[in-house]
Amino acid sequence: MGERDATVNVSQIERFATHDGPGIRTTVFLKGCPLHCPWCANPETQPTSPVMFHDERKCVGCGACAAACPARAISLDDGFAWDRRACVRTPDATSCTLCERACMHEAISFSGELMSVGDVMDVVLRDRDYYENSCGGGMTISGGEPLANRGQALALLEAAKVEGLNTAVETTGNVARSTVEAVEPLVDHFLHDLKHLDDVRLREVTGGDGPLIKSNLTWLLSVAPERVNVRIPVIPGFNHDDATIRSMLDWLAERGCTKVNLLPYHTLGRSKCTRMGKAYEWDEHPLDEADLAAYHAYALELGMESKVGA
Ligand code: SF4
Ligand code: SF4
Known part of the structure; x- marks a missing residue:
């Protein structure tokens, strides 16, 4: 290589x-x-693991991200919360970005990509x-x-x-x-x-x-x-x-x-x-x-x- x-x-x-x-x-x-x-x-x-940025000013609280998440890593019960340990996203950006893609308001982005x-x-x-x-x-x-x-x-x-x-x-x-x-x-x-x-x-x-x-x-x-x-x-x-x-x-x-x-x-x-x-x-x-x-x-x-x- x-x-x-x-x-x-x-x-x-x-x-x-x-x-x-x-x-x-x-x-x-x-x-x-x-x-x-x-x-x-x-x-x-x-x-070294990916970090989520969540922009409160853009978020409308619709819950589409939580609904899309296969790992139940996002909750809106008491305001937006992301559980980094539950999230299955790896630095390989193709592995899971379902929440980011589900958000119609561009309130979610990640830092960390191979x-x-x-x-x-x-x-x-x-x-x-x-x-x-x-x-x-x-x-x-x-x-x-x-x-x-x-x-x-x-x-x-x-x-x-x-x-x-x-x-x-x-x-x-x-x-x-x-x-x-x-x-x-x-x-x-x-x-x-x-x-x-x-x-x-x-x-x-x-x-x-x-x-x-x-x-x-x-x-x-x-x-x-x-x-x-x-x-x-x-x-x-x-x-x-x-x-x-x-x-x-x-x-x-x-x-x-x-x-x-x-x-x-x-x-x-x-x-x-x-x-x-x-x-x-x-x-x-x-x-x-x-x-x-x-x-x-x-x-x-x-x-x-x-x-x-x-
Ligand atoms: S990257 Fe995937 S596993 Fe992680 S919070 Fe978003 S939807 Fe859930
Ligand atoms: S999908 Fe986007 S706008 Fe809706 S709750 Fe999640 S971060 Fe907020």
Whole structure:
């Protein structure tokens, strides 16, 4: 089986992305993440199984979806409810989408589809001209954690390199070192998260493995510093205080990091959580550029290229 026949578990493919690496890019969001950050902008990518979006504004409560469901996974007894464990839909989109098809009001959609690498590349290659005319554009893989499934990440990156495309990976670093080493020669830009240096706090809030993340990031900064952009999401109630962010910037500077992005906390994940029937659990006031100005100035003082935003 060639790499174009391999299957990947895709949440979404976004064309004309401008914040996921240089130039104009197509970002392939893969399903599955070892972390569960409560402020996640893409909560539907966390599980590997399909996720249902139900739009209350479109739903008229007719019950056609529940009537069509062979698994009794939908109930309207006390408002719309979907039982993910009862649903028999798999990432293979042909298996069951009866509820989605029964809904005349387009209130139901799913995130999570198995696609061949060839089909993904057909979408990615539609915009080759834009990549070539946009200062280093190309394909980004994101998630979820796109390196959580090593085989899928390698298949996509190898296919992109066969086509001569620029590649970027947006990663938490919460994966085996052997995976980072395997993909490293195929990646032009690592967009690597750093959320907290305190391993206990990181695990408590996100489930992340701090020592593993720090070890992987230190290794990448030692072998390919010019290809690593570190992204620090600045989150109120988690890491948004002077001492915490400054210590992260010091830690990065000591390891040869040259490029950092400071990402202000936002609540873009809230509406997705609502449509997923999931509580949005980190309800803080969004930050703006001015809130991060002092961190930005400190990163510049340390000699790093710094930017507020992606
Ligand atoms: S996908 Fe199929 S099993 Fe799942 S809720 Fe919809 S109709 Fe029921
Ligand atoms: S079929 Fe559509 S409109 Fe009717 S109850 Fe189900 S989601 Fe709502």
